Amino acid sequence: MNEENFDIELAVVIVNFGLGSQVLKVAKENGIIGGTIFLGQGTIKQPFLEFLGITDVRKEVVFMITDSEIAKKSLSLIEEKFKMKKLKNGIAFTMPVNYFYGSHDKEKPSKKGVEKSMYNCIYVIVDKGKGNEVIESADRAGSKGGTIINGRGASAHETSKLFSMAVEPEKEVVMILAENEITEKIVEQIKTDLEIAKPGNGVLFVQNVNQTYGMKRPEID
DSSP, rough: OOOOOOOEEEEEEEEEEOOOOHHHHHEEEOOOOOOOOEEEEEEOOOOOOOTTOOOEEEEEEEEEEEEEHHHHHHHHHHHHHHTTTTSSSSSEEEEESSSSEETTOOOOOOOOOOOOOOOEEEEEEEEEOHHHHHHHHHHHTTOOOOOOEEEOOSSSOOEEEETEEOOTEEEEEEEEEHHHHHHHHHHHHHHHHHTSSSSSOEEEEHHHESSSEEEOOOOOO
């Protein structure tokens, strides 16, 4: 990268357990330097599976920061390779990053601001065990599901970090991708049901999404 300003994005890919390393391999082959894989828990909405009590599936969440053009190329190929247009095969999306640190210790400012998007990513950090309550609350407001990430540190006395925010070992991070039109409704529902405004009950924040992959309902083969 040169010294000029460029567009930086956070690329997020959510796939079934065991596929995160393959996603990173494809990304690296197409210019992304590296990324981080988190273990998450997704939800499956199927009446028969709910009857059997099998409604959760392990997911891997891959975070990668890169140039926007590289992200677009990589995620398009990842969408195709992992057949994300088919239901439950995974989703991917990008979000704007204002500043990036870590490349030769030089600050990399993005050259343009956040644009209005069709989707938002809602993050809710709650006590361990509360993640499913967040998902259920969001569902009541029209959400199509979400992913729960365990905020786990290296030991009981350490913390992990998400976007420079400390996440205690006993916390869960819930990620919900929502259409712009219903984001506020989902947020209000979660705030009410989980009483987020009360001290110690959790943290909720929303980021704009630049581009989504795998969000269209699949065609029947």
